Amino acid sequence: MRWQGRRESENIEDRRGMRGGAMVVGGGIGTILLILVMVLLGADPQQLINQLPQQPGAGAQQEGPAEASPQEEELKKFVATTLASTEDVWNQLFQETGGQYREPILVLFRGQVQSACGFASAAVGPFYCPADEKVYLDMSFFDELDSKFGAPGDFAQAYVIAHEIGHHVQKIMGISDKVAAMRGRMSPEEYNQLSVRVELQADFFAGVWAHRAQKASRILEPGDIEEGLRAANAIGDDRLQRQTRGQVVPDSFTHGTSEQRVRWFRKGLETGDLKQGDTFNAREL
Numbered sequence: 001m002r003w004q005g006r007r008e009s010e011n012i013e014d015r016r017g018m019r020g021g022a023m024v025v026g027g028g029i030g031t032i033l034l035i036l037v038m039v040l041l042g043a044d045p046q047q048l049i050n051q052l053p054q055q056p057g058a059g060a061q062q063e064g065p066a067e068a069s070p071q072e073e074e075l076k077k078f079v080a081t082t083l084a085s086t087e088d089v090w091n092q093l094f095q096e097t098g099g100q101y102r103e104p105i106l107v108l109f110r111g112q113v114q115s116a117c118g119f120a121s122a123a124v125g126p127f128y129c130p131a132d133e134k135v136y137l138d139m140s141f142f143d144e145l146d147s148k149f150g151a152p153g154d155f156a157q158a159y160v161i162a163h164e165i166g167h168h169v170q171k172i173m174g175i176s177d178k179v180a181a182m183r184g185r186m187s188p189e190e191y192n193q194l195s196v197r198v199e200l201q202a203d204f205f206a207g208v209w210a211h212r213a214q215k216a217s218r219i220l221e222p223g224d225i226e227e228g229l230r231a232a233n234a235i236g237d238d239r240l241q242r243q244t245r246g247q248v249v250p251d252s253f254t255h256g257t258s259e260q261r262v263r264w265f266r267k268g269l270e271t272g273d274l275k276q277g278d279t280f281n282a283r284e285l
Contacts, residue, residue, distance in 0.1 A: 207268020
């Protein structure tokens with residue numbers, strides 16, 4: 001992916017230097033392991049965060065300079081550059097449709113973080129909090145994307161960022177609020193099906209970003225598209241469930257199958273047309 005030397009976003013909030021914490025996760029290491037298993041099964045990060053018990057910690061957070069290796073600082077530049085690219089694309093798209101894009105903040109953290117959606121461990125993976133309109137990212141997830149999910153490469157990492165930005169786009173469009181309002185009127189199985197449509201649309205939006213960024217700035221190199229598709233395939237509910245529990249339970253899907261995630265990401269990538277991304281009214285996902 002061609003990203004070096006391009007504009008870096010200023011909407012980065014670096015909390016990697018924060019230590020201690022005003023809140024801690026109740027239940028200790030057992031809770032952390034349970035969260036990790038649930039995430040691998042395709043659980044919604046926001047649901048997990050909201051369910052985490054919280055209690056006062058031993059001391060207030062202390063902010064100090066973030067100690068980082070040159071490799072990690074280079075990765076931070078990549079994140080900031082990718083975020084800037086999403087800003088450019090979505091600002092332009094919203095202008096074309098007569099709207100206005102609110103640029104989100106991307107929070108970098110290590111290990112654990114407090115958001116307006118609650119306290120979270122890095123085990124939940126990257127997530128978007130609609131309550132404060134921020135994306136939260138522990139960059140160590142990129143190592144897991146390679147080693148655990150078999151999806152290496154910088155464009156695979158960019159796909160992850162663009163997917164979370166896709167949830168921010170849903171928030172601005174009012175989609176997130178409508179979905180949240182329906183939660184109490186549905187069974188868990190029905191809400192899971194709705195969640196799948198939310199996630200697949202975020203995959204589609206990630207593809208739209210890639211399409212528009214390539215058209216405007218020629219960011220893609222040979223093999224990049226394969227990296228992105230490999231990442232989408234690696235985190236499908238069916239594949240994760242098969243790996244972790246040995247069987248697939250479709251009623252518990254919250255993000256979509258590998259095939260669905262790849263197909264909707266590819267559709268956004270190939271068309272770049274927002275009108276093609278209505279997963280909520282699609283007859284077939």
